[in-house]
Amino acid sequence: MSIYAISDLHLSLGKDKPMDIFGDAWKSHEKKIAENWDSTVTDDDTVLMAGDHSWALKFEDAAPDIEYIADRPGRKILIRGNHDFWWRRESTNRIQKALPESVVLMHGRGMVIENIGITGTRGWRIEECETGAEAGNERVMLRELGYLERGLKEIPDTAAKKIVMLHYPPYDADLKPNVFADMLREYKVDIVVYGHIHSGAFLEGIIDGIEYKLVAVDHTRFQPVLVA
Numbered sequence: 001m002s003i004y005a006i007s008d009l010h011l012s013l014g015k016d017k018p019m020d021i022f023g024d025a026w027k028s029h030e031k032k033i034a035e036n037w038d039s040t041v042t043d044d045d046t047v048l049m050a051g052d053h054s055w056a057l058k059f060e061d062a063a064p065d066i067e068y069i070a071d072r073p074g075r076k077i078l079i080r081g082n083h084d085f086w087w088r089r090e091s092t093n094r095i096q097k098a099l100p101e102s103v104v105l106m107h108g109r110g111m112v113i114e115n116i117g118i119t120g121t122r123g124w125r126i127e128e129c130e131t132g133a134e135a136g137n138e139r140v141m142l143r144e145l146g147y148l149e150r151g152l153k154e155i156p157d158t159a160a161k162k163i164v165m166l167h168y169p170p171y172d173a174d175l176k177p178n179v180f181a182d183m184l185r186e187y188k189v190d191i192v193v194y195g196h197i198h199s200g201a202f203l204e205g206i207i208d209g210i211e212y213k214l215v216a217v218d219h220t221r222f223q224p225v226l227v228a
Contacts, residue, residue, distance in 0.1 A: 014056065048193055066103065123168035
């Protein structure tokens with residue numbers, strides 16, 4: 001088994017919401033993703049999907065996008081992104097029951113696959129809390145930190161590797177690692193995969209002993225990235 005990661009598919013197969021308004025690279029991007037995914041991933045593999053899967057506002061409207069994901073090879077483990085309004089955190093268990101077995105919603109929980117520990121949650125942009133741009137931001141941040149810690153605690157220390165999925169990166173706009181990065185270090189995480197970033201500066205490589213991977217599709221050329 002191999003573990004891959006990908007993020008920010010921004011699918012809208014049930015409605016006309018073309019992504020090529022963000023650049024020519026996004027033209028027919030769902031076809032590029034399917035071709036690359038299907039030629040790379042096998043049914044024995046696991047794909048970590050770090051948020052922003054669908055533009056749909058309701059679960060029912062996301063059906064074509066979820067079907068597209070389910071049709072791809074491998075076990076798919078999803079976390080929420082900031083645009084995943086179709087997946088409300090309080091509805092996670094209900095939505096999971098309606099999904100194919102190969103699509104798993106991860107919301108602040110941990111699991112072990114062939115001795116590799118995996119957990120994930122959406123995360124948050126800390127600078128939004130500092131500016132007070134949105135009421136309740138600090139509360140959301142603390143809640144997301146709680147989800148991350150809960151998931152990490154569910155991974156046994158005997159796991160050969162610990163992999164964390166976040167949608168928001170664990171650093172601020174000035175590329176300074178934040179409290180999410182602090183928790184990753186505290187729990188001795190090996191790899192963190194994240195999305196959300198589509199332009200500007202970003203962090204990748206080994207930072208404080210943790211391997212950072214940005215896996216937004218426009219960064220990976222619409223190709224799943226081998227993680228482990």
